[in-house]
Amino acid sequence: MIVSMTLELKDIPGQLVLALSPISELHGNIMSVVHQHEEKTPRGTIPVQITFEIDQRVLDELIERLEKSGVRVARVGEERLRSSVSLVLIGHIIHSDIGDTIDRIDSTGFAEVVDLSLSMPAIDRTSSAYLVISATGEKELKKSLEILRDVADKKDLLMIEPIRLNSEGA
Amino acid sequence: MKTIRLSIIGFGAVGQGVARSILSKQGYINKQGINLCVVGIADSGGCEIDDKGIDLMGAITRKKQTGTVATCAESAFDLISNVEHEIIVEATPTNIKDGEPGLNNMLTALNSGKNVVTSNKGPLALRFSDLKEMAEDNGLFFRYESTVGGAVPIFNLVHEAMAGNTVIGIEGILNGTCNYILTRMAEERLPYELVLKEAQELGIAETDPTYDVEGIDSACKLVIIANSIFQDAVTYRDVDITGITKITPEALELASKNNYVVKLICEAGNGTLTVAPRLVPKRHPLAVGGTLNVASILTDLAGRITISGKGAGSIETASSILSDVLHIARNS
Ligand SMILES: NC(=O)c1ccc[n+]([C@@H]2O[C@H](COP(=O)([O-])OP(=O)(O)OC[C@H]3O[C@@H](n4cnc5c(N)ncnc54)[C@H](OP(=O)(O)O)[C@@H]3O)[C@@H](O)[C@H]2O)c1
Numbered sequence: 475m476i477v478s479m480t481l482e483l484k485d486i487p488g489q490l491v492l493a494l495s496p497i498s499e500l501h502g503n504i505m506s507v508v509h510q511h512e513e514k515t516p517r518g519t520i521p522v523q524i525t526f527e528i529d530q531r532v533l534d535e536l537i538e539r540l541e542k543s544g545v546r547v548a549r550v551g552e553e554r555l556r557s558s559v560s561l562v563l564i565g566h567i568i569h570s571d572i573g574d575t576i577d578r579i580d581s582t583g584f585a586e587v588v589d590l591s592l593s594m595p596a597i598d599r600t601s602s603a604y605l606v607i608s609a610t611g612e613k614e615l616k617k618s619l620e621i622l623r624d625v626a627d628k629k630d631l632l633m634i635e636p637i638r639l640n641s642e643g644a
Numbered sequence: 645m646k647t648i649r650l651s652i653i654g655f656g657a658v659g660q661g662v663a664r665s666i667l668s669k670q671g672y673i674n675k676q677g678i679n680l681c682v683v684g685i686a687d688s689g690g691c692e693i694d695d696k697g698i699d700l701m702g703a704i705t706r707k708k709q710t711g712t713v714a715t716c717a718e719s720a721f722d723l724i725s726n727v728e729h730e731i732i733v734e735a736t737p738t739n740i741k742d743g744e745p746g747l748n749n750m751l752t753a754l755n756s757g758k759n760v761v762t763s764n765k766g767p768l769a770l771r772f773s774d775l776k777e778m779a780e781d782n783g784l785f786f787r788y789e790s791t792v793g794g795a796v797p798i799f800n801l802v803h804e805a806m807a808g809n810t811v812i813g814i815e816g817i818l819n820g821t822c823n824y825i826l827t828r829m830a831e832e833r834l835p836y837e838l839v840l841k842e843a844q845e846l847g848i849a850e851t852d853p854t855y856d857v858e859g860i861d862s863a864c865k866l867v868i869i870a871n872s873i874f875q876d877a878v879t880y881r882d883v884d885i886t887g888i889t890k891i892t893p894e895a896l897e898l899a900s901k902n903n904y905v906v907k908l909i910c911e912a913g914n915g916t917l918t919v920a921p922r923l924v925p926k927r928h929p930l931a932v933g934g935t936l937n938v939a940s941i942l943t944d945l946a947g948r949i950t951i952s953g954k955g956a957g958s959i960e961t962a963s964s965i966l967s968d969v970l971h972i973a974r975n976s
Pocket of ligand 1: 653654655656657658659686687688689711712720735736737738739745763764765766790791794955956957958961
């Protein structure tokens, strides 16, 4: 699951490492860290927003370890992927390393490929894929589309996007 | 009765369609107090000129029998500059390299005080603002409804019926050949090459289909939309174009399983002009099949308005030309 946490750190050096290391120790995958030095809480601590991917079963353990090390966990929430888009790719999808193509999206931390179907008619013919990308918000979705457009361009894949204007139907 | 004299420059499918519809709608037109009198017709072989009015059926028959309408050696240029009339209907072949012969025909007409009605995209895709400015400077009409969407009255709709609205964006299918190919590929699960061949046999695609399938024709139409509706002084070279030649039946099938069709969509808005294959939800008003054309216009007051209809055909195209001609006849 993707988790977003607001932690409160003491305003002394070394605190961020203190907060991040238990996440790594529990094999969490840190996606983003937003550190706001200027915005102190009334308690004099500095709020930090961390988004990471982690096995749900170790979440309690993580919170416990953080608090033991003096880091206050102010908020824990599951980060939902709120915006998604359907796409079709045509070209030498497999030969051009589909794993890498997907990884370019998944590794952003804010978007991932949540659905993928492939159709390969013959070894010498171009293949086609339908995929759905989900992201944490509209802005993130746009960014992930830009990344994929660039990848498609470099790998000589035709990328078919949905109509843009008012595409909800009606 | 007000007599409006016109010439038809280019006497192929469209030019002859115009002649036929003037003939068949004569009673209707006269009832409005207008008498349309064709005083000249030109094709690549020469002209027929008669200031009392040409026998249109006779001209169509002669064209069929001899291959040309010509009864005299005068050129289209002579006809446009030297014979007195109010409107030229310019229907020569589209040329997007230099716009000729249409461009010179239109410039000559506007220079010699004649209103222009045209179905020829070439000159408009290259020199729209010059042509429009010249018409305005000379107090003449320059109308081109049939250049985009054939029978579908996009410009009339936006400029007349939707006056007062600001257009936010336009999306549409403006090439019937591509729409036919994509529709058939999806329905029959056939590869592009096979369906193209079928379309060529049916006369829906040209022997050299490049212009249609590479999105060039669509791009020209988008340029006319951008100039006319968004007042952007753009040309054909400003459009980002992707054609349909790489599309596979498998891609269409995958899209269909997820409730989408793939269409070659022209898109203007946000200052960008794009022609590209796009996913369209199956129940969306843009998801029209066969050779149909469609335009969906998003405006601030009216919201979305979508119109579709036949994008080509001799009489269908003449419908838009006749409407432009009558607009000028009524307002001059
Ligand atoms: N067909 C449609 O459904 C449709 C729809 C919308 C727009 N348009 C546009 O309308 C225009 C006409 O299309 P069309 O289908 O009628 O084409 P077409 O059948 O090829 O007819 C073109 C006509 O122009 C004549 N012509 C060529 N060069 C000429 C010259 N230098 N001077 C005078 N006449 C000349 C040709 O003469 P010859 O007969 O001697 O060869 C022919 O009569 C094109 O620009 C096309 O893009 C067509």
